[in-house]
Amino acid sequence: MRLDIKERLKAQKVETPSWGYGDSGTRFFVFKKPGAARNIYEKLEDAAQVHKYTGITHSVALHIPWDMVDDWKGLVHFAESLGLRIGAINPNFFQDDDYMLGSITHPDAKVREKAVNHMIECIHIMKETGSKLLSLWFPDGTNYPGQGDFRKRKKWMEESLGQVYEKLEPDMKMLIEYKTFEPSFYHTDLADWGMATVIAMKLGPQAKTLVDLGHHPLGTNIEHLVAFLLDEGKLGGFHFNSKKYADDDLTVGSINPHELFLIFNELVAAENDPTVDSDIAYMIDQSHNLKPKIEAMIQSVENIQTAYAKALLVDRDALEDARKSGDIIGAEEILKDAFNTDVNELLYEVRRDIGVPEEPRKAFKESGYTEKICRRRSYDS
Amino acid sequence: MRLDIKERLKAQKVETPSWGYGDSGTRFFVFKKPGAARNIYEKLEDAAQVHKYTGITHSVALHIPWDMVDDWKGLVHFAESLGLRIGAINPNFFQDDDYMLGSITHPDAKVREKAVNHMIECIHIMKETGSKLLSLWFPDGTNYPGQGDFRKRKKWMEESLGQVYEKLEPDMKMLIEYKTFEPSFYHTDLADWGMATVIAMKLGPQAKTLVDLGHHPLGTNIEHLVAFLLDEGKLGGFHFNSKKYADDDLTVGSINPHELFLIFNELVAAENDPTVDSDIAYMIDQSHNLKPKIEAMIQSVENIQTAYAKALLVDRDALEDARKSGDIIGAEEILKDAFNTDVNELLYEVRRDIGVPEEPRKAFKESGYTEKICRRRSYDS
Amino acid sequence: MRLDIKERLKAQKVETPSWGYGDSGTRFFVFKKPGAARNIYEKLEDAAQVHKYTGITHSVALHIPWDMVDDWKGLVHFAESLGLRIGAINPNFFQDDDYMLGSITHPDAKVREKAVNHMIECIHIMKETGSKLLSLWFPDGTNYPGQGDFRKRKKWMEESLGQVYEKLEPDMKMLIEYKTFEPSFYHTDLADWGMATVIAMKLGPQAKTLVDLGHHPLGTNIEHLVAFLLDEGKLGGFHFNSKKYADDDLTVGSINPHELFLIFNELVAAENDPTVDSDIAYMIDQSHNLKPKIEAMIQSVENIQTAYAKALLVDRDALEDARKSGDIIGAEEILKDAFNTDVNELLYEVRRDIGVPEEPRKAFKESGYTEKICRRRSYDS
Amino acid sequence: MRLDIKERLKAQKVETPSWGYGDSGTRFFVFKKPGAARNIYEKLEDAAQVHKYTGITHSVALHIPWDMVDDWKGLVHFAESLGLRIGAINPNFFQDDDYMLGSITHPDAKVREKAVNHMIECIHIMKETGSKLLSLWFPDGTNYPGQGDFRKRKKWMEESLGQVYEKLEPDMKMLIEYKTFEPSFYHTDLADWGMATVIAMKLGPQAKTLVDLGHHPLGTNIEHLVAFLLDEGKLGGFHFNSKKYADDDLTVGSINPHELFLIFNELVAAENDPTVDSDIAYMIDQSHNLKPKIEAMIQSVENIQTAYAKALLVDRDALEDARKSGDIIGAEEILKDAFNTDVNELLYEVRRDIGVPEEPRKAFKESGYTEKICRRRSYDS
Numbered sequence A, B, C, D: 001m002r003l004d005i006k007e008r009l010k011a012q013k014v015e016t017p018s019w020g021y022g023d024s025g026t027r028f029f030v031f032k033k034p035g036a037a038r039n040i041y042e043k044l045e046d047a048a049q050v051h052k053y054t055g056i057t058h059s060v061a062l063h064i065p066w067d068m069v070d071d072w073k074g075l076v077h078f079a080e081s082l083g084l085r086i087g088a089i090n091p092n093f094f095q096d097d098d099y100m101l102g103s104i105t106h107p108d109a110k111v112r113e114k115a116v117n118h119m120i121e122c123i124h125i126m127k128e129t130g131s132k133l134l135s136l137w138f139p140d141g142t143n144y145p146g147q148g149d150f151r152k153r154k155k156w157m158e159e160s161l162g163q164v165y166e167k168l169e170p171d172m173k174m175l176i177e178y179k180t181f182e183p184s185f186y187h188t189d190l191a192d193w194g195m196a197t198v199i200a201m202k203l204g205p206q207a208k209t210l211v212d213l214g215h216h217p218l219g220t221n222i223e224h225l226v227a228f229l230l231d232e233g234k235l236g237g238f239h240f241n242s243k244k245y246a247d248d249d250l251t252v253g254s255i256n257p258h259e260l261f262l263i264f265n266e267l268v269a270a271e272n273d274p275t276v277d278s279d280i281a282y283m284i285d286q287s288h289n290l291k292p293k294i295e296a297m298i299q300s301v302e303n304i305q306t307a308y309a310k311a312l313l314v315d316r317d318a319l320e321d322a323r324k325s326g327d328i329i330g331a332e333e334i335l336k337d338a339f340n341t342d343v344n345e346l347l348y349e350v351r352r353d354i355g356v357p358e359e360p361r362k363a364f365k366e367s368g369y370t371e372k373i374c375r376r377r378s379y380d381s
Helices: A002-011 A040-054 A072-081 A109-129 A150-165 A193-203 A222-232 A257-271 A293-313 A316-324 A328-340 A344-354 A360-366 A369-380 B002-011 B040-054 B072-081 B109-129 B150-165 B193-203 B222-232 B257-271 B293-313 B316-324 B328-340 B344-354 B360-366 B369-380 C002-011 C040-054 C072-081 C109-129 C150-165 C193-203 C222-232 C257-271 C293-313 C316-324 C328-340 C344-354 C360-366 C369-380 D002-011 D040-054 D072-081 D097-101 D109-129 D150-165 D193-203 D222-232 D257-271 D293-313 D316-324 D328-340 D344-354 D360-366 D369-380
Strands: A059-064 A085-091 A133-136 A173-177 A207-212 A235-240 A281-284 B059-064 B085-091 B133-136 B173-177 B207-212 B235-240 B281-284 C059-064 C085-091 C133-136 C173-177 C207-212 C235-240 C281-284 D059-064 D085-091 D133-136 D173-177 D207-212 D235-240 D281-284
Touching: A002 A293, A002 A344, A040 A059, A040 A072, A040 A293, A040 A360, A040 A369, A059 A109, A072 A085, A072 A109, A085 A109, A085 A281, A109 A133, A109 A150, A133 A281, A150 A173, A150 A193, A150 B222, A150 B257, A173 A193, A173 A235, A193 A207, A193 A222, A193 B193, A193 B222, A207 A222, A222 A235, A222 A257, A222 B150, A222 B193, A257 A293, A257 A328, A257 B150, A257 D257, A281 A293, A293 A328, A293 A344, A293 A360, A293 A369, A293 D328, A316 A328, A328 D293, B002 B293, B002 B344, B040 B059, B040 B072, B040 B293, B040 B360, B040 B369, B059 B109, B072 B085, B072 B109, B085 B109, B085 B281, B109 B133, B109 B150, B133 B281, B150 B173, B150 B193, B173 B193, B173 B235, B193 B207, B193 B222, B207 B222, B222 B235, B222 B257, B257 B293, B257 B328, B257 C257, B281 B293, B293 B328, B293 B344, B293 B360, B293 B369, B293 C328, B316 B328, B328 C293, C002 C293, C002 C344, C040 C059, C040 C072, C040 C293, C040 C360, C040 C369, C059 C109, C072 C085, C072 C109, C085 C109, C085 C281, C109 C133, C109 C150, C133 C235, C133 C281, C150 C173, C150 C193, C150 D222, C150 D257, C173 C193, C173 C235, C193 C207, C193 C222, C193 D193, C193 D222, C207 C222, C222 C235, C222 C257, C222 D150, C222 D193, C257 C293, C257 C328, C257 D150, C281 C293, C293 C328, C293 C344, C293 C360, C293 C369, C316 C328, D002 D293, D002 D344, D040 D059, D040 D072, D040 D293, D040 D360, D040 D369, D059 D109, D072 D085, D072 D109, D085 D109, D085 D281, D097 D109, D109 D133, D109 D150, D133 D281, D150 D173, D150 D193, D173 D193, D173 D235, D193 D207, D193 D222, D207 D222, D222 D235, D222 D257, D257 D293, D257 D328, D281 D293, D293 D328, D293 D344, D293 D360, D293 D369, D316 D328
Parallel strands: A059 A085, A085 A133, A133 A173, A173 A207, A207 A235, A235 A281, B059 B085, B085 B133, B133 B173, B173 B207, B207 B235, B235 B281, C059 C085, C085 C133, C133 C173, C173 C207, C207 C235, C235 C281, D059 D085, D085 D133, D133 D173, D173 D207, D207 D235, D235 D281
Antiparallel strands: none
């Protein structure tokens, strides 16, 4: 058992996002972090640090056009030279005046076509970079009652996504993200997992639902809907982050580590079940505008490892027995025992085995990298 | 236009629930209302009053076993003698110790079988009473992390519902209700419209989703998901009520009449669209433990009429133009114009045409019926 | 009665914010609105348009340093030449790297001193401009558990505000705003009305609480806390806007006009009660990044007028009777009667009396002003 | 340090509620638990079991009239014979038809007087039983807009509470509880901590605020308002339980153990600070209708001990340093280190020292007590 747990921890992989290494903030202000990466090359350098210290963040998600380059092969080689590969490709539909009333749900067919073409361009980039995931988040929605025709917008959305779906190669997946609100404040065209999943079901087996931990109404039982999606074969992946109120995009596991554990509890159960497709993309998407970027990313990776380790420790045979016999307290305590276990030593072992420091964040902090980029990047600019 | 509006208002139908005429309350207390109906015969008598004064509440939903009788044909005749017919049949899964850990999601196959048989019994009652709607709400869920196996429970639910679905006659529909929480406080097996709808899609065309206005997380844009369901042909019906916090079950339109209007705005748009199946069951489900029962029911019916009337007044051609041209304020103001219109005179006309008092609630209040049942029913008891 | 209602509507005053005339947006993007005002002079010109067409927006709130000028007397004269005066002065604590960890709650005394000095500077501007309101909103808070010492920060806040309070002239007021979250995502030092009000009580009679309609958790009964504050003599004023989810800053009355009416219902009741201090600042604070700015501001003013008019129509004697006799439905219907009344003709009369167009928004839209500033301001830039 | 931690854990005290040992449920159903206590004597017997196995639950809160007896001295002796004493006295305002429109906020002075007299009766019971805490929760509120006059109700409430406050003996405290909603669904007269606290401030130093962990809107930062209340000297005590949605009344620490830890983190910090009054009543108030009663109560006590132990382990000097230097990640990790520490061995030591089993819940479960009362109490009934 212990052996299997270690092997699974060693095999764990988490993707980090290029945009997590640059400056970001709230609508009120963007606090500039010293040394924050200014382009995709610097972002990859920083991502390589996270991988160097954690050993499990092999791939980096790109955001287009933020990370646009002329020479994709050159970028792939640069990434490879850092021990990285290119992960999910994320088109952008929220920074263009044309999209004020929507992208793939815009009343004007030309705007929808522009959005479709942008996605097709991203599929081209996937081919160039070896990426297999087209990760779609649409800010599309309306701010006021009456502004949009819900059903027409839905049809446009389905039509547009259908055109993109057709362009996918057989080994590519389209991940469809949903969000309750923001930046749209009256309705969002893909407002919840149900909408994303019904659309994905209609598109076909290569379309899956992407769960961002910050995109639900308060009170949502995320682990339950994760299990539902797993059972339907429609869980495509995660955007990990943490929230207390809305889409706060805090570092992973900071606000409610118990919830993160319960989500991993479902994922481990699904991994153990051969009937479940558990080819799932684990990605971080956080936008911490106060913490130092790289250290915060490593902290998130550590917290994800902790949650997974604890979930692996759950005594599943005993759990099944307790459930069968209606022993509510017993079942709960089995989870709690795992959650309350100190997994530091276990993770130290795992990290030693894969050749990274026992305490990645501390080791990175002491490495002097931050000081180095602060000097270099401010000098350059 | 005005003519068409009047015709549609005259054709509007709303079902009232038998349980809305008896006493109900919170977990803290049930305040006894003088004269509250004590059995299905008294409930039908009271429902007949609502129909007498409003003219649009022809049918009454039953709750089994609360409304169980030996002689269903006799009950149908009694209803007919009051000008009523039997509406949706609602089985009960929440008042039996066997269901403590679930009904159709219970780990014990015998309990699931019991629940399935209860639904089959209800289909039998549908045949006896001429009802075409099996209206299903399951309290099934868990209170604590670990208590249940989400995916197993889902499979049991699908299996059980499949067994019931098979027993439906071709002209019957199964309406599947969902609810965020209560009486389960950690997870509910059918927690949101997405879960109900995915299940309904897998069951077949006779299974539809039932929207209860009080069963969503705060902030949910209900009119949007109503439109989504309409577009998918999966909107089976409504349980109308009103809420400020959770499943408050207040009288319809009391807390947020604007939201009710926006929902009807989608319904009217769908009615106008020949491509949309708008055979939808409009039912009230409220549990006001402070207001006098019959008067409160009439008040709800009036509020539903008001919302529908205002939605019918929306200038849809102008709305479409505003939307096309991106005139957000214009589109919003078109809705607001309709919402701010005083529709009392219009409703008076409609009511005169169908032969009921212009102000149903006031007329009922002055009728002396409440005083009569207070005397009679307290005398009897 | 009707006469009194008209007089009160004619006497109504609403302040508009200078920042409502410039571009603003979400953390994702700022859509540039053609002709949006670029400095305080253009903002005042636009505010003068709102006043020209509505007749009730005499004053304009300033934001410092956004609206900083060298010559305050000159600015006052410019405003007066447009028929305007300077309203509340709003210092800014959210656009300075020094404030990353807080302003008046920052662990470093020098930063707190800087924030205090900024407020004292604003009091100086109040003297120069004739403003009587220092309107304070602090983004201060933390993003992560452990980050700040709640009680120390509270003491620093009280100490800092005390230093500012001392500098107020006797006819000045300090309005203290609160907010659940954003831009802080774990805790906000003034998180709710209770915190703001306890602080205001300790500061003294010139300190009052400011209610922004978008700064509460979902489900909050705002009209109730408004009544509570009125009863305590601590309601200083409002920032009017509308929300569906979080601090959405939509135009006033757009999402839930019934709630706005219920708030005004409390305000009218308080105005009628000689024992209540109802010297309250009515201010708009919206940040609609999709609607044209000036037209949207006029729309908000119209919606505020509508809500006030309807609240004035409530039959308060009948309401009191219904409440006394426990007639819940009766009391509710009295409010509903007022809410459902079409007040357009009443508002047309009022507007004719004060010499503005019957339909301000439409009249403004037809005036050609927007086209003019689009030409001029794009030419200039 | 470790020594001090052990001493503080040994000194910890938690009160259990008499009503936690009887049957309770939701508005849908009350599942009968075998052997559930049927009167105050059986409830005390069960509470004595919790104390026997945990060693820290010396006192039991009573609910009047549920726990009414003729001979209070006899009850005290019975409790003492079980090693218990009487804790907070809780009057009941929610199970009497007279209170349908409110108790101390009822429009009828006679009803208010009845409620005041009930509290005065409870003060008499306090004198008889040695209780020092009058613990007040009012369901008072309204269900519909217009139903009540907020300000009048507030005045009646203050007046009534003032009459009761006067009757308190100098060493007695009045704890005032608040709640967002339920059983009132439009407004609750004491809707949040701010209302309870402003009232308590006006009443005087013997009135304090009671925090029930389930009585806040979703998203509320409870640890922050606990710190605020501590700083104001107004934190009277807690009703511990757990929630995911509304006032779910689940066992303590089950849904979000991290939040419970963060609350205890504030309490420990306050205990360390000689300027803070930390004479706080720690009480459990849960209403788990699915778990076996006594075992669930012990589970809650264990979870409270765990949270307190972890909070005691926080390295407060290092935390202060991290906060001072703005090291957000460092401060967060100091809390996380404590939270992730396995405190089982520490708690075993503490329990051995106070002479109770290392694992109270397991020991109780194996004791056969439940089987014994199931036999005896069903036999009796």
